[in-house]
Amino acid sequence: MKTFVLTASLMLMSMTVSSTEPIAIAIHGGAGTIERGKLTETQEREVRAALNDSIEAGHRILAAGGSSMDAVVAAVKILEDAPQFNAGRGAVLTHEGKVELDASIMDGASLAAGAVASVTGVRHPIEAARAVMMHSPHVMLVSEGANAFAESVGIEFKDPDWFITDFRARQLESVQANAQSSVQLSEDWFSTVGAVALDASGNLAAATSTGGMTNKRWGRVGDSPIIGAGTYADNASCAVSATGHGEFFIRHVVAYDICARFKYTGLSLRESADQVIHDVLVESGGDGGVIAVDGKGNIAMPFNTQGMYRASMNAAGQKIVAIYGDD
Amino acid sequence: MKTFVLTASLMLMSMTVSSTEPIAIAIHGGAGTIERGKLTETQEREVRAALNDSIEAGHRILAAGGSSMDAVVAAVKILEDAPQFNAGRGAVLTHEGKVELDASIMDGASLAAGAVASVTGVRHPIEAARAVMMHSPHVMLVSEGANAFAESVGIEFKDPDWFITDFRARQLESVQANAQSSVQLSEDWFSTVGAVALDASGNLAAATSTGGMTNKRWGRVGDSPIIGAGTYADNASCAVSATGHGEFFIRHVVAYDICARFKYTGLSLRESADQVIHDVLVESGGDGGVIAVDGKGNIAMPFNTQGMYRASMNAAGQKIVAIYGDD
Numbered sequence: 001m002k003t004f005v006l007t008a009s010l011m012l013m014s015m016t017v018s019s020t021e022p023i024a025i026a027i028h029g030g031a032g033t034i035e036r037g038k039l040t041e042t043q044e045r046e047v048r049a050a051l052n053d054s055i056e057a058g059h060r061i062l063a064a065g066g067s068s069m070d071a072v073v074a075a076v077k078i079l080e081d082a083p084q085f086n087a088g089r090g091a092v093l094t095h096e097g098k099v100e101l102d103a104s105i106m107d108g109a110s111l112a113a114g115a116v117a118s119v120t121g122v123r124h125p126i127e128a129a130r131a132v133m134m135h136s137p138h139v140m141l142v143s144e145g146a147n148a149f150a151e152s153v154g155i156e157f158k159d160p161d162w163f164i165t166d167f168r169a170r171q172l173e174s175v176q177a178n179a180q181s182s183v184q185l186s187e188d189w190f191s192t193v194g195a196v197a198l199d200a201s202g203n204l205a206a207a208t209s210t211g212g213m214t215n216k217r218w219g220r221v222g223d224s225p226i227i228g229a230g231t232y233a234d235n236a237s238c239a240v241s242a243t244g245h246g247e248f249f250i251r252h253v254v255a256y257d258i259c260a261r262f263k264y265t266g267l268s269l270r271e272s273a274d275q276v277i278h279d280v281l282v283e284s285g286g287d288g289g290v291i292a293v294d295g296k297g298n299i300a301m302p303f304n305t306q307g308m309y310r311a312s313m314n315a316a317g318q319k320i321v322a323i324y325g326d327d
Numbered sequence: 328m329k330t331f332v333l334t335a336s337l338m339l340m341s342m343t344v345s346s347t348e349p350i351a352i353a354i355h356g357g358a359g360t361i362e363r364g365k366l367t368e369t370q371e372r373e374v375r376a377a378l379n380d381s382i383e384a385g386h387r388i389l390a391a392g393g394s395s396m397d398a399v400v401a402a403v404k405i406l407e408d409a410p411q412f413n414a415g416r417g418a419v420l421t422h423e424g425k426v427e428l429d430a431s432i433m434d435g436a437s438l439a440a441g442a443v444a445s446v447t448g449v450r451h452p453i454e455a456a457r458a459v460m461m462h463s464p465h466v467m468l469v470s471e472g473a474n475a476f477a478e479s480v481g482i483e484f485k486d487p488d489w490f491i492t493d494f495r496a497r498q499l500e501s502v503q504a505n506a507q508s509s510v511q512l513s514e515d516w517f518s519t520v521g522a523v524a525l526d527a528s529g530n531l532a533a534a535t536s537t538g539g540m541t542n543k544r545w546g547r548v549g550d551s552p553i554i555g556a557g558t559y560a561d562n563a564s565c566a567v568s569a570t571g572h573g574e575f576f577i578r579h580v581v582a583y584d585i586c587a588r589f590k591y592t593g594l595s596l597r598e599s600a601d602q603v604i605h606d607v608l609v610e611s612g613g614d615g616g617v618i619a620v621d622g623k624g625n626i627a628m629p630f631n632t633q634g635m636y637r638a639s640m641n642a643a644g645q646k647i648v649a650i651y652g653d654d
Contacts, residue, residue: 111578111611117548118469138547139577142445143470145546219472220465221444228555228580250466251438253555256580257587264591284438 021200022297022315023062027054027075029085029309030191031243031289036324043084044323047309050082051321055311058195059319068197068205068239069107069130076103076126076207079193083165085309086191088124089158090165091211093172099163101211102225103129104140108204108233115140115225119147121163123156126209129225131155139227143219168214175215191309192224194241196233196293204239204295206231206255212246222246228256235295237263240273243308244281244288252280258292269293273300348527349624349642350389354381354402356412356636357518358570358616363651370411371650374636377409378648382638385522386646395524395532395566396434396457403430403453403534406520410492412636413518415451416485417492418538420499426490428452428538429552431467432460435531435560442467442552446474448490450483453536456552458482466554470546495541502542518636519551521568523560523620531566531622533558533582539573549573555583562622564590567600570635571608571615579607585619596620600627 029051039047058075062068080088091099103125104115114133117140122128128150132141135153151157192210199205208231210224223230223246230246232255233239240255249255254276261272273292281288282304289303289310297315301308303325311321356378366374385402389395407415418426430452431442441460444467449455455477459468462480478484519537526532535558537551550557550573557573559582560566567582576582581603588599600619608615609631616630616637624642628635630652638648 106578113578118472136545137574138545139574140548140553142546142548145445145544149545217472218463218465218476219469221467221469226467226553226555227577228553228583232580247464247466250554251433251440253559253580253583256555256583260584260587260591264587 021202023198023200024293024297024299024314025055025058025062025071025075025195025197026291026293026299026301026312027051027058027079027193027195027310028241028243028289028291028301029079029193030189031303031305031308032189032191032287033305034189034307034323047084047323048321050079050084051309051311054078055313055319055321058197059313062197062199065200068199068203071197071199072105072195072205072207073126073130075195076193076209077124080124080126080209085193086211087193087209089163090168091163092214093164093168095215095217097172099160099211101125101209102221103209104225104227104231105129105133105207106205106227106231106233107133108235108239111234113139113227115227116146116150117142117221117225118219119150121147121157121160122150123158126207128155140225171214190244190288192243194243194291196239196241196291198293198295198297202235202295204233204235204293206233206239206241208241223249223254226250228253230255232256232259234259238269238292238294240290240292242288242290245286248281248284248286249288252276252284252286254281254290258290262294269298270300273302277302277304348529350525350527351620351624351626351641352382352385352389352398352402352522352524353618353620353626353628353639354378354385354406354520354522354637355568355570355616355618355628356406356520357516358614358630358632358635359516359518360632361516361634361650374411374650375648377406377411378636378638381405382640382646382648385524386640389524389526392527395526395530398524398526399432399522399532399534400453400457402522403520403536404451407451407453407536412520413538414520414536416490417495418490419541420491420495422542422544424499426487426538428536429548430456430536431552431554431558432456432534433532433554433558433560434460435562435566438561440466440554442554443473443477444469444548444552445546446477448474448484448487449477450485453534455482467552498541517571517615519570521558521570521618523566523568523618525620525622525624529562529622531560531562531620533560533566533568535568550576550581553577555580557582559583559586561586565596565619565621567617567619569615569617572613575608575611575613576615579603579611579613581608581617585617589621596625597627600629604629604631
């Protein structure tokens with residue numbers, strides 16, 4: 001009888017703990033100049049469905065007591081497979097018509113991090129980034145070397161053609177036909193994907209995955225695989241994943257700067273993220289947005305563009321799936 | 328007569344301004360476990376001579392009213408050519424016995440930045456990084472793409488063998504013979520090179536160049552070409568170039584974090600740099616050091632290793648050329 005009471009008490013304690021510790025997750029699928037009516041009804045339905053699948057998959061892991069690391073990877077993998085987003089299958093094409101992918105991931109508990117840049121044929125670059133973090137002494141691997149590492153640890157590869165959609169092929173043709181110079185200077189849509197999460201153990205994680213810029217050349221790497229610029233997570237501050245015009249996000253170390261303002265100035269997560277996105281980046285001309293979560297489960301999703309594909313589920317279980325600024 | 332007086336007054340004003348505006352420069356050639364007696368007398372003389380040449384070349388440009396950008400490039404180029412340092416000629420060899428070079432540069436006035444990673448055959452990777460900053464819309468280019476870009480803008484190339492010294496060839500043999508695993512986990516000497524400077528116009532600049540880690544594989548990229556980790560410059564805070572175990576410098580966004588602490592917390596440059604090098608990095612096990620300068624010409628050169636090849640000339644014209652901790 002005594003044993004039974006003790007067990008019941010422990011169960012009750014355990015349930016109490018798990019129900020009071022906040023969990024939270026946010027995802028993005030890119031930001032840019034998007035207005036109501038630009039997407040067809042079918043396109044909009046597909047985008048919202050993919051965002052919903054992704055946020056639900058990540059939240060399900062957190063709700064079952066899983067880690068923020070597993071949650072962000074699960075959420076990002078769904079967006080990498082969805083052809084609507086510029087990551088994994090459906091990513092933009094380089095100047096040479098190829099798909100070159102970048103991704104990074106960071107564990108806020110240990111500050112362990114992994115990144116790959118300019119990999120080809122990797123179905124889930126976010127898995128390759130996690131493998132760099134877990135199975136190598138390094139943080140960042142690039143190009144053929146990163147591909148060789150991914151192969152050596154059993155990462156899934158797909159045929160190069162599997163990644164290329166008709167939409168991206170037409171997009172490259174259009175950009176190359178209209179390009180005044182050989183370099184694509186800017187885009188109106190930066191559809192990198194990413195996720196940030198807080199798990200019931202209080203651990204933060206962030207993950208970002210992208211195909212970069214349409215018509216990119218010369219092995220251009222944007223902010224997505226750069227720890228500090230496109231991705232950052234630290235239990236002592238916050239977790240951030242960015243999407244936007246990568247060069248500006250690198251120069252302003254956007255993901256880490258939000259964490260630094262939060263940590264050093266006493267501003268809230270929202271205020272820290274707003275300052276960087278609406279003040280610093282707007283003044284310098286850098287388009288884009290971020291998703292961010294702190295250790296209390298507060299979520300911020302600011303963007304300085306017309307829209308950002310995004311979704312979140314907060315500590316109270318409230319779900320948002322949104323596209324437009326007034327969504 | 329009136330004209331003469333006016334001209335004389337203007338000359339005097341101009342001399343007064345240039346003599347009161349501080350200029351300052353600091354360079355490094357790596358940090359690690361170095362004790363008196365480890366270097367031969369000849370080696371020590373060569374290292375000190377190269378450091379002296381580099382700091383003098385950079386300071387001469389600043390003293391003549393040149394830009395901090397030109398000063399850091401001139402200083403780094405001398406260290407890239409000197410075979411004693413792990414950058415340009417004399418860089419460490421990869422697992423495959425090749426020289427793969429990384430570099431980055433940042434202009435504190437505009438926050439313009441450029442970086443190359445895993446380039447081969449480029450005599451002065453810092454010139455390639457500056458070309459990315461000036462002649463491309465991008466910040467970071469990697470591997471073959473970065474090489475192709477460097478060729479397209481007329482950067483100087485050398486035969487692959489030109490870069491390889493007997494010392495580095497023996498070092499790779501030794502590491503590969505002793506390696507328990509196929510991966511080199513740590514080194515006792517991180518001889519990346521770098522420079523930071525303040526010019527008479529109040530502009531800061533930072534530059535870093537390296538060959539990375541001996542026996543590196545899989546296109547490993549360290550902190551040196553990562554804006555925020557190995558290099559950062561912002562007139563509103565400071566300029567930093569780092570040397571050390573790159574993975575730790577990436578995870579802690581070392582260069583930018585020093586600027587962030589300086590900007591957000593009101594600590595001095597020295598206190599900001601000391602916190603990151605002696606507290607954050609020591610706690611996490613990250614060996615290395617930085618050179619840093621702020622807009623008033625204050626210089627900090629902290630390192631948590633036994634020694635760091637370093638030199639500086641401050642606003643008063645005082646020159647330091649040093650190797651050991653008690654130097």
